[in-house]
Amino acid sequence: MARLREFDYEQVLDGALQLFWRGGYEATSLDGLLNEVGLSKSSFYGAFGSKHEMLLASLDRYIETVLQANIDELRRGPPREAIMRSFEKILGFQPSSKTCFLQVCAIERGGQDRLVRMRVRRGLELLEEAYRDTIVRGQEAGQFAADADARVLSTFLVANLYGLQVLGRANIAVHARTKTLATIMKALA
Amino acid sequence: MARLREFDYEQVLDGALQLFWRGGYEATSLDGLLNEVGLSKSSFYGAFGSKHEMLLASLDRYIETVLQANIDELRRGPPREAIMRSFEKILGFQPSSKTCFLQVCAIERGGQDRLVRMRVRRGLELLEEAYRDTIVRGQEAGQFAADADARVLSTFLVANLYGLQVLGRANIAVHARTKTLATIMKALA
DNA sequence: CCAATTATGGACGAAATGGTCCATAATTGA
DNA sequence: TCAATTATGGACCATTTCGTCCATAATTGG
Numbered sequence: 387m388a389r390l391r392e393f394d395y396e397q398v399l400d401g402a403l404q405l406f407w408r409g410g411y412e413a414t415s416l417d418g419l420l421n422e423v424g425l426s427k428s429s430f431y432g433a434f435g436s437k438h439e440m441l442l443a444s445l446d447r448y449i450e451t452v453l454q455a456n457i458d459e460l461r462r463g464p465p466r467e468a469i470m471r472s473f474e475k476i477l478g479f480q481p482s483s484k485t486c487f488l489q490v491c492a493i494e495r496g497g498q499d500r501l502v503r504m505r506v507r508r509g510l511e512l513l514e515e516a517y518r519d520t521i522v523r524g525q526e527a528g529q530f531a532a533d534a535d536a537r538v539l540s541t542f543l544v545a546n547l548y549g550l551q552v553l554g555r556a557n558i559a560v561h562a563r564t565k566t567l568a569t570i571m572k573a574l575a
Numbered sequence: 576m577a578r579l580r581e582f583d584y585e586q587v588l589d590g591a592l593q594l595f596w597r598g599g600y601e602a603t604s605l606d607g608l609l610n611e612v613g614l615s616k617s618s619f620y621g622a623f624g625s626k627h628e629m630l631l632a633s634l635d636r637y638i639e640t641v642l643q644a645n646i647d648e649l650r651r652g653p654p655r656e657a658i659m660r661s662f663e664k665i666l667g668f669q670p671s672s673k674t675c676f677l678q679v680c681a682i683e684r685g686g687q688d689r690l691v692r693m694r695v696r697r698g699l700e701l702l703e704e705a706y707r708d709t710i711v712r713g714q715e716a717g718q719f720a721a722d723a724d725a726r727v728l729s730t731f732l733v734a735n736l737y738g739l740q741v742l743g744r745a746n747i748a749v750h751a752r753t754k755t756l757a758t759i760m761k762a763l764a
Numbered sequence: 765c766c767a768a769t770t771a772t773g774g775a776c777g778a779a780a781t782g783g784t785c786c787a788t789a790a791t792t793g794a
Numbered sequence: 795t796c797a798a799t800t801a802t803g804g805a806c807c808a809t810t811t812c813g814t815c816c817a818t819a820a821t822t823g824g
Contacts, residue, residue: 545738577800
């Protein structure tokens with residue numbers, strides 16, 4: 387063995403995630419990041435490889451913590467309420483709120499960066515599956531139309547979830563976005 | 576009077592729009608931009624002021640050309656078909672396709688940049704109005720449920736339009752996105 | 765305690781960043 | 795034709811960018 391690392395890998399990763407999440411990839415400077423988390427360059431390059439690899443690691447981290455927590459909430463609660471709550475969170479967004487990191491990555495880098503795209507896709511699929519299972523649960527409980535295709539509806543929900551975040555970023559009034567939620571829920575039955 | 580400018584202002588603006596549109600604000604370097612459009616720095620700063628002002632000008636330009644063209648199509652055609660066509664365009668997107676510039680700006684800078692946010696919002700509102708008027712036309716023609724609130728539905732359509740673009744960026748299969756369109760249209764009646 | 769190995773601090777570097785400045789060129793009204 | 799004004803090319807600048815490198819520190823197995 388040899389000298390032990392003095393920093394907490396996941397703590398640094400979480401710090402990087404916060405910065406990338408708020409500012410995006412390009413606008414986040416490595417020096418600023420290292421300064422923020424208090425890490426030297428050699429330690430960083432030794433542990434993470436490069437700024438880009440750090441982004442990928444942040445994205446993985448986001449999926450397995452933040453996104454997974456949202457998914458867990460969805461899977462746990464009563465179907466209709468759980469779905470509504472997932473949307474109500476987003477209705478509360480202000481323009482300066484952090485929208486889903488998957489969306490940030492998809493828009494800034496998804497067009498050119500295959501490794502980012504694969505991860506975003508995986509995250510969206512996890513979310514879609516969670517919605518799908520929740521819809522099926524709701525159908526079994528007689529809350530949603532039983533003849534509807536849960537897969538189609540779950541993709542529809544994911545699309546709406548991200549669309550509403552764009553409206554929030556643009557400062558479209560809360561009441562306008564809230565009324566949209568009713569239309570979305572109506573599509574479930 | 577004095578010496579005449581040798582470059583075409585709008586042509587340069589269009590070139591800048593293309594670069595910002597494809598790569599985003601931060602990732603687009605001024606040197607690269609000037610090199611691309613063949614403009615000297617002094618001419619650029621004389622005419623446009625700064626990189627940031629150029630972004631704002633590009634955004635305005637986008638709204639009055641690209642977005643307005645989409646809006647015109649929407650307003651011209653038969654209601655149901657016009658709405659469907661506006662979505663079908665997006666279904667054809669590949670991951671590398673340029674998503675709506677309003678979305679790129681909203682996600683990259685909307686959280687921190689008020690001037691960008693105001694423009695994005697105005698663009699979204701123009702789009703929402705066009706959808707709204709188209710829905711009303713459809714209601715008058717008996718194609719859509721007459722008792723529905725066209726304003727709510729139009730916001731709903733805008734949200735879906737942007738949500739589907741995120742899915743496209745993430746390489747979610749075309750057939751999954753296509754099926755979503757049916758669900759969206761069903762909400763109109 | 766020594767050898768091997770890994771972590772750390774920070775100096776260093778080359779290139780790129782957005783932006784300024786100035787000498788010169790071109791144009792028009794008088 | 796001359797004065798006034800604006801456009802242009804490009805040198806120049808400070809700062810920041812991501813990344814490398816190396817000497818030194820710390821740790822463990824033998």
